[in-house]
Amino acid sequence: MKKGFINEIFFIRFVACMCVVLIHSITMARSNLDVSASTTSVTYLINMSMMFATPVFVMISEFLLSYSYPDRLPKSFWKKRILYILVPYLVLAAIYSMYALGLDGLTWSAFSELFFKKTLLGAWHGYFVLIIFQFYALHFLLKKSFDRFPPLLVIGLALIINLMYLGFFNFKGTISGLEFMWEYYQLPFLGWFFYFTVAYYAGKHLDEFLYYLKKYRFWVIGGAVFAGLIPIYLRISGILTAVSSKRFDIIFYTFLVFCVLYLIAMKLNKVPKPVLWISSCSYSIYLLHPLFQYNAVGWFESMQLPSNLVVYISAFFALGVAGPIVMSYLFNLVPFGSLVTGRINMPNLGSSSSQKPAINKGKAS
Numbered sequence: 001m002k003k004g005f006i007n008e009i010f011f012i013r014f015v016a017c018m019c020v021v022l023i024h025s026i027t028m029a030r031s032n033l034d035v036s037a038s039t040t041s042v043t044y045l046i047n048m049s050m051m052f053a054t055p056v057f058v059m060i061s062e063f064l065l066s067y068s069y070p071d072r073l074p075k076s077f078w079k080k081r082i083l084y085i086l087v088p089y090l091v092l093a094a095i096y097s098m099y100a101l102g103l104d105g106l107t108w109s110a111f112s113e114l115f116f117k118k119t120l121l122g123a124w125h126g127y128f129v130l131i132i133f134q135f136y137a138l139h140f141l142l143k144k145s146f147d148r149f150p151p152l153l154v155i156g157l158a159l160i161i162n163l164m165y166l167g168f169f170n171f172k173g174t175i176s177g178l179e180f181m182w183e184y185y186q187l188p189f190l191g192w193f194f195y196f197t198v199a200y201y202a203g204k205h206l207d208e209f210l211y212y213l214k215k216y217r218f219w220v221i222g223g224a225v226f227a228g229l230i231p232i233y234l235r236i237s238g239i240l241t242a243v244s245s246k247r248f249d250i251i252f253y254t255f256l257v258f259c260v261l262y263l264i265a266m267k268l269n270k271v272p273k274p275v276l277w278i279s280s281c282s283y284s285i286y287l288l289h290p291l292f293q294y295n296a297v298g299w300f301e302s303m304q305l306p307s308n309l310v311v312y313i314s315a316f317f318a319l320g321v322a323g324p325i326v327m328s329y330l331f332n333l334v335p336f337g338s339l340v341t342g343r344i345n346m347p348n349l350g351s352s353s354s355q356k357p358a359i360n361k362g363k364a365s
Contacts (some may be wrong), residue, residue, distance in 0.1 A: 009060060010265075013115045019053035020057075023053065024125075081136065085283070085342070093126060096124055134189040144199060166191055170240055241364045286318070328341040
């Protein structure tokens with residue numbers, strides 16, 4: 001039986017979504033302006049501090065799934081997710097493939113090859129959808145086994161597996177003949193197994209999770225700060241320089257940030273409407289924002305936008321958020337439009353400020 005809703009997830013999803021757009025806004029601004037080496041280094045560190053964003057998106061999907069359906073999945077589970085998550089994923093992968101090839105290079109052979117790489121090998125920013133669908137399958141396959149064993153034991157084993165898997169690819173050089181594995185190592189669930197496991201138990205035993213979260217809140221906050229400094233230190237020291245969420249040291253950081261965001265969200269008396277809107281459109285924003293940002297470069301130049309890093313970041317960010325929201329809203333007004341941009345899961349708050357918003361537990365964002 002499906003349970004009630006979780007207000008806090010709106011805020012957590014909102015923060016994760018905004019961080020994803022901000023990361024790409026900083027990257028786009030840096031690549032289109034002449035910035036100093038020191039400024040470049042600072043922007044890399046800022047981006048590093050937000051690398052929890054995509055893993056948090058992934059965690060949310062299993063957290064809500066475990067909370068909403070603790071016993072069994074509904075009959076319509078796969079149908080809804082195929083229609084409103086997988087189909088938009090495929091449609092937008094096709095659009096990005098055609099966009100990348102352009103009119104001159106657009107042939108059926110080239111399109112098929114690039115579309116295959118994007119949809120099945122995750123060679124684009126929408127790869128997280130493949131991770132989420134693996135989580136759906138794992139939930140179906142491992143639920144009974146997970147319920148038979150102590151949560152701490154399973155979480156500990158998942159953590160070891162996850163650390164070893166990412167650590168191997170983070171530090172081990174490529175092996176001759178197997179170079180492709182380093183290009184696509186982020187796809188198998190092993191690189192995300194801890195997130196799945198801890199989200200499963202936290203969602204299933206929400207009351208217990210919240211009890212310990214409140215009890216150890218100061219340790220959680222301090223731990224998040226410390227865990228966030230580790231990737232920055234490893235980059236500055238040259239030990240591990242990749243700015244990526246697929247690092248072994250991002251695992252602890254992501255989980256602790258998720259907990260801190262939950263603590264913050266619990267303090268909100270009411271979820272602000274902009275947070276609700278952005279959270280409800282987060283899937284569309286995640287998939288569509290690069291399309292708006294890429295096309296904005298020439299527009300910004302023609303507008304003679306000041307060549308200032310903060311101005312460019314702000315412009316890319318505003319367009320990366322507003323553009324997908326408007327596009328998704330318009331597409332959702334026409335029949336089958338949600339199959340292109342994803343469905344907007346805007347809750348009906350009603351007239352009472354104390355009324356909690358309903359939430360679509362299966363939303364992959």
